[in-house]
Amino acid sequence: MTDTPAAPADHVAPADQDAPAVQDAPAGRSHTRDLRLGVIGLGLRATLAKEAHRPGEGSVVVAAADTAPGMHARAREWFGDDVHVHPDHHRMLAAEDLDAVFLITPDHTHEALAVDLLAAGVAVFVEKPLAITTEGCDRVLEAARASGSRLYVGHNMRHMPVVRVMRDLIGRGEIGEVKAVWCRHFVGHGGDFYFKDWHADRRNTTSLLLQKGAHDLDVIHWLAGAYTERVTALGGLTVYGDITDRSGQAPGAVMPDWYDPERNWPPLSLTGLNPVVDVEDLSMMLMRLEGGIHASYQQCHYTPDYWRNYTVIGTEGRLENFGDHGESAEVRVWRHRSGYRADADLVVPMPSPGEGGHGGSDPMLVAEFLRFVRSGGPTDTSPVAAREAVAAGVAATESLRSDGRPVTVSRIAPDLAAWFARGQS
Structure with a gap:
């Protein structure tokens, strides 16, 4: 049977991920004037700041910073000739009166930049991953606690309809108590997206199991209502390591400048890889989560198709998504014994995708951040x-690079977790 779309999941997190209590707006902060925003990093994902640029409607990007002068013209194109462009974040902070900043820079820079911004007293949107080490994440969290500045991380998949529908079905008890979560991530354009620029160098990412997997690991935790305790993983650089053309891309170029879905196939035909390629293009990890829940995650960067498939198994059924966004995507639920059958007991089609990136989830992410700032x-x-x-991805990378040795995930300090559970002011 076909059911109507499930209502979006409410804003109450699972018991071990309690959402912070509602706080009043800080004294003196106007609810009517435009928020004054800055953006650091004008690469591909800086379109999130472009989404927030709504002069006269609540928020305006007044300043931008990028260490590459060639990117400065993009700021003026997106935000107008009045935007103040700076060569680095220090000069931007010294010159501008900002309410919040979008931090959209390469992963390895997130930690230091976020700490500086939080210490300066501005609210910070950090594009995922929060950092490339567990210790780096903890340093950013500590900086938020010490300064009292609001910290937000850009895990936009929590706003994707397919994820929200799956979580809502789980919350309604459609499959009973969750016992297992499986995710297969087919990264069909991985060679173009992750092996022609800084992503291919583990000094910038730790691994793609962390960088790309941070989304999926977060979703696995959200659907299960539990965090990872112990992992084991295997993988390797199985295809792109054989490509000898490591000429890279032109300085200042970003992924759409070289991406060509028609020409760059099969994967071994790619050229212009990053000069350093030392991250895995195939990885598989097994996880034991809190409460005895088990999970698995597989990631491949040279499949012909590009999508994610989640399966969640509970004590009374199983659900699975087919497609991850778009009008053809749906979630199917099986609740009765049978042999193979495609006709599930419950089918929930996804609503038509909204405007904006990632099926409309990017605008929702930005809207939530701006509301949080206010x-x-x-x-x-x-x-x-x-x-x-990040902690799960770091542990899995350590396991993968030590031939699958099981690794215990580093836990957050209880007092720090408790501070965030009480809510950011």
Whole structure:
């Protein structure tokens, strides 16, 4: 049978990921004037700041910073000739009166930049992953606690309809108590997206199991209502390591400049890889989560198709998504014994995708951040959850590079977790 779309999951996190209590807006902060925003990093994901640029409608990007002068013209193109462009974040902070900053820079820079921004007293949107080490994440969280500045992490998949529908079905008890979560991530354009620029160098990412997997690990935790305790993983550089053309791309170029879905196939035909390629293009990890829940995650960067498939198994059924966004995507639920059958007991089609990136989830992510800057209160994203996704990816990378040795995930300090659970002011 076909059911109507499930209502979006409410904003109450699972018991071990309590959402912060609603807070009043800080004294003196106007609810009527435009928020004054800055953006650091003008690469591909800086379109999130472009989404927030709504002069006269609540928020305006007044300043931008990028260490590459060639990117400065993009700021003026997106935000107008009045935007103040700076060569680095220090000069931007010294010159500008900002309410919040979008931090959209390469992963390895997130930690130091976020700490500086939080210490300066501005609210910070950090594009995922929060950092490339567990210790780096903890340093950012500590900086948020010490300064009292609001911290938000860009895990936009928590706003994707397919994820929210799956979580809502689990919350309604459609499959009973969750016992296992499996995710297969087919990264069909991985060669173009991750092996032609800084992503291919583990000094910038730790691994793609962390960088790309941070989304999926966060979703696994959200659907299970539990964090990862112990992991084991295997993988390797199985295809792109054989490509000898490591000429890289032109300085200042970003992925759409070289991406060609028609020409760059099969994967071994790619050229212009990053000069350093030492991250795995195939990885598989097994996880034991809190409460005895088990999970698995597989990631391949040279499949012909590009999508994610989640399966969640409970004590009374199983659900699975087919497609991850778009009008053809749906979630199917099986609740009765049978042999193979495609006709599930419950089928929930996804609503038509909204405008904006990632099926409309990017605008929702930005809207939640701006509301959080103004008023505080609960959010569907969580800095602690972002930290736990990185911690699981770091542990899995350590396991993968030590021939599958089991690794225990580093836990967050209880007092720090408790501070975020009480809510950011």
